[in-house]
Amino acid sequence: MTPSGGLHLKTTILILIMISVAPLGDMFLGKGMKQVGAMGSWAPANLFHFFFRAFTSGTVWLGIGLLLTFFVAYLLVLSWADYSYVQPASSASYVLIALLAHFVLREGISPIRWAGIAVICLGVFVVGHTHPQTPEHHSW
Amino acid sequence: MVTQSVFYILIVFVGTGGELCVSRAMKTIGEITDFHPHAIARVVGRALALPRMWMGISLMAVAFFALLGMLSLAKVSFVFPSTALSYAVGALGGKIFLHERVTPQRWLGVALVCVGVALVFLGKR
Numbered sequence: 571m572t573p574s575g576g577l578h579l580k581t582t583i584l585i586l587i588m589i590s591v592a593p594l595g596d597m598f599l600g601k602g603m604k605q606v607g608a609m610g611s612w613a614p615a616n617l618f619h620f621f622f623r624a625f626t627s628g629t630v631w632l633g634i635g636l637l638l639t640f641f642v643a644y645l646l647v648l649s650w651a652d653y654s655y656v657q658p659a660s661s662a663s664y665v666l667i668a669l670l671a672h673f674v675l676r677e678g679i680s681p682i683r684w685a686g687i688a689v690i691c692l693g694v695f696v697v698g699h700t701h702p703q704t705p706e707h708h709s710w
Numbered sequence: 711m712v713t714q715s716v717f718y719i720l721i722v723f724v725g726t727g728g729e730l731c732v733s734r735a736m737k738t739i740g741e742i743t744d745f746h747p748h749a750i751a752r753v754v755g756r757a758l759a760l761p762r763m764w765m766g767i768s769l770m771a772v773a774f775f776a777l778l779g780m781l782s783l784a785k786v787s788f789v790f791p792s793t794a795l796s797y798a799v800g801a802l803g804g805k806i807f808l809h810e811r812v813t814p815q816r817w818l819g820v821a822l823v824c825v826g827v828a829l830v831f832l833g834k835r
Contacts, residue, residue: 599778600789603782609783612713645732649742653808653810654808655816664790668791682830682833683830686827686831686832689823690823690830693820693825694819700813700816
């Protein structure tokens with residue numbers, strides 16, 4: 571396997587991990603936060619109680635665990651691939667979260683939103699056919 | 711509505727700023743070639759020793775709290791697509807702050823993703 575082929579393969583594997591666990595994490599977060607209920611006001615005491623309820627929810631923690639898995643994969647892939655490549659490529663998770671929201675959380679999704687999801691897929695396809703690493707890097 | 715707007719701005723701009731910091735920090739460490747657990751743990755340890763990594767994590771934590779707040783107010787199928795502006799902000803940030811060469815094809819992909827997510831946003835009901 572050529573170095574470029576290997577780079578593409580490991581980038582693809584890690585991005586697949588990212589787009590699998592992130593939507594599940596998002597779904598559990600959303601489910602957990604709906605159980606917590608809406609934030610009433612910006613008053614400090616209210617904010618404290620709101621986030622206390624959030625962080626004592628098992629469903630929220632399940633979501634956080636999955637998102638931490640996503641984050642580790644994300645850190646690894648960012649060690650060699652361009653941010654501007656990884657971020658759009660990982661957007662496939664938006665499609666999966668919409669499917670999970672519709673079929674698992676029973677959220678209604680309008681036809682125009684499904685059309686949007688199809689365009690996102692096309693965008694991800696286009697981004698996925700660019701090289702993950704561009705040569706120009708300078709200190710920031 | 712104001713609350714949702716505040717959450718939205720925090721998620722998109724502060725969150726993307728955090729991701730740019732994390733990306734820069736990981737480039738400082740260099741490409742990872744050893745995927746054994748102890749090697750990954752060593753890389754995570756090195757990453758956590760970088761101030762820029764902590765700056766990124768702090769900004770992303772703020773964005774995460776905002777996300778939790780937003781999820782308590784709106785549908786999952788609305789919240790995640792509606793934050794698509796982060797794709798444009800991220801591509802611009804990658805070009806300006808990380809000096810990444812964003813190819814025309816990649817810009818096209820980013821634009822398509824943004825259009826798609828905009829449609830998703832318009833489909834809110």
